Amino acid sequence: MHVVIVGGGIVGMTLAAALATEPQTEVTLCERDVLGGGTTSASAAIFMTQQPRPEASDDAVRKLSWETYGPLVADGALSFEQVGRLTVAETNAYAADLRDAVEPLRELGYDAEWVDADALSKYGVAAADHEGALYTPEEGYFDVDELVEHFAAEARAAGAEIRTDEAVVDVQTDDAGVTAVETESAVVNADAVVNAAGPWATRVNDFVGVRTPLRHTVGPILVVEGADREVPFAVFESKRYVRPVGSDGAYVGKYLTDYADGEVRDPDAPTDVLDDFHDEAEAFLEASVPALTDTTVVDEWVGLRTVTPDGRPVVGESAVPGFYLAVGMSGQGVTLAPAVADVLSAQLTGGDHDLAEPMTPGRF
Numbered sequence: 001m002h003v004v005i006v007g008g009g010i011v012g013m014t015l016a017a018a019l020a021t022e023p024q025t026e027v028t029l030c031e032r033d034v035l036g037g038g039t040t041s042a043s044a045a046i047f048m049t050q051q052p053r054p055e056a057s058d059d060a061v062r063k064l065s066w067e068t069y070g071p072l073v074a075d076g077a078l079s080f081e082q083v084g085r086l087t088v089a090e091t092n093a094y095a096a097d098l099r100d101a102v103e104p105l106r107e108l109g110y111d112a113e114w115v116d117a118d119a120l121s122k123y124g125v126a127a128a129d130h131e132g133a134l135y136t137p138e139e140g141y142f143d144v145d146e147l148v149e150h151f152a153a154e155a156r157a158a159g160a161e162i163r164t165d166e167a168v169v170d171v172q173t174d175d176a177g178v179t180a181v182e183t184e185s186a187v188v189n190a191d192a193v194v195n196a197a198g199p200w201a202t203r204v205n206d207f208v209g210v211r212t213p214l215r216h217t218v219g220p221i222l223v224v225e226g227a228d229r230e231v232p233f234a235v236f237e238s239k240r241y242v243r244p245v246g247s248d249g250a251y252v253g254k255y256l257t258d259y260a261d262g263e264v265r266d267p268d269a270p271t272d273v274l275d276d277f278h279d280e281a282e283a284f285l286e287a288s289v290p291a292l293t294d295t296t297v298v299d300e301w302v303g304l305r306t307v308t309p310d311g312r313p314v315v316g317e318s319a320v321p322g323f324y325l326a327v328g329m330s331g332q333g334v335t336l337a338p339a340v341a342d343v344l345s346a347q348l349t350g351g352d353h354d355l356a357e358p359m360t361p362g363r364f
């Protein structure tokens with residue numbers, strides 16, 4: 001069985017690493033540019049241990065991902081800064097929701113506590129205009145380059161062929177399904193093809209006429225330096241967030257994952273951080289994260305999240321036999337990638353997977 005994976009971001013790489021260890025499975029990954037240079041390089045790389053209100057199946061997917069990441073963190077193969085997370089309420093209604101989430105989260109096995117507004121300053125967040133926060137100390141962030149390198153090395157060691165600078169320009173099919181991918185320089189026979197092309201996924205779907213409801217949301221990040229104290233990873237109700245970088249810096253970003261906030265964009269069109277976001281970030285930091293008020297922006301970029309109507313990824317075989325999807329990560333691809341790889345590895349090798357159903361392409 002020869003599987004060709006299109007895309008060498010975190011999703012394609014974790015899949016290549018998992019699949020290459022399966023018996024009688026040959027894996028080729030084609031990346032049009034460099035490994036991890038797409039959305040993955042734009043990521044804040046937080047492992048989102050939980051959502052304030054996880055469904056059981058979503059929680060199981062995250063736990064499955066951690067079954068891959070956790071041992072690698074424990075033995076030092078991957079660095080992980082466990083900084084914890086504050087989910088900050090700006091309205092009474094959201095505060096009530098978050099307070100109610102503490103007990104269910106504990107029942108799912110997480111540390112969780114409610115922090116009153118007047119205790120927020122302990123975490124570097126202003127008390128004024130905030131109604132308190134849910135604190136979950138287990139979350140943290142990876143080094144995204146290290147992640148990609150690690151899984152690329154695992155995949156190669158298990159026998160996968162990784163081709164960079166090799167864009168897939170078409171996928172060939174016959175009546176029984178996919179037969180090959182065509183790259184700029186070769187035709188590669190394939191029993192199965194996996195679309196792991198991140199924000200370019202719709203273009204790869206077009207090669208075989210598959211339709212999946214995918215939109216893009218714009219994710220700007222400003223990197224600031226010169227904070228007068230360390231800041232936490234904090235996600236605010238208004239969808240702005242800060243994530244620490246070292247002891248005196250931070251990412252300041254916007255976390256839009258709703259399908260309604262999305263549109264179909266050209267992922268190759270250059271996108272700069274808009275002046276509006278600079279202004280928004282300045283006002284936000286002044287009001288909400290005073291430790292970052294007098295900082296300097298030293299870097300900035302924009303990444304595209306690929307979002308779906310229900311906020312879950314689209315994973316599994318499409319209507320075209322042998323053409324599989326690993327797309328629509330909805331802003332959580334770093335978190336979900338190993339679980340997605342597990343589900344697809346089972347399916348590609350003829351098995352089933354308990355967690356496949358909520359992510360199945362057939363639900364749309």
Ligand SMILES: Cc1cc2nc3c(=O)[nH]c(=O)nc-3n(C[C@H](O)[C@H](O)[C@H](O)COP(=O)(O)OP(=O)(O)OC[C@H]3O[C@@H](n4cnc5c(N)ncnc54)[C@H](O)[C@@H]3O)c2cc1C
Pocket residue numbers: 006007008009010011012030031032033034035036037038039040041042043044045046047048166167168169196197198199200204219220221253302303304305326327329330331332333334335336
């Ligand atoms: C600003 C921002 C912050 C984020 N923060 C987090 C976070 O904290 N935690 C988290 O879990 N997630 C986060 N995410 C989401 C996460 O980064 C993505 O879900 C994840 O990186 C998607 O990985 P991917 O492999 O699917 O896509 P990508 O990394 O985009 O990889 C797709 C690859 O496919 C290649 N490709 C495309 N077309 C072709 C073709 N025709 N032939 C060959 N190759 C092709 C591209 O070059 C690219 O390298 C964030 C996203 C953004 C934008």
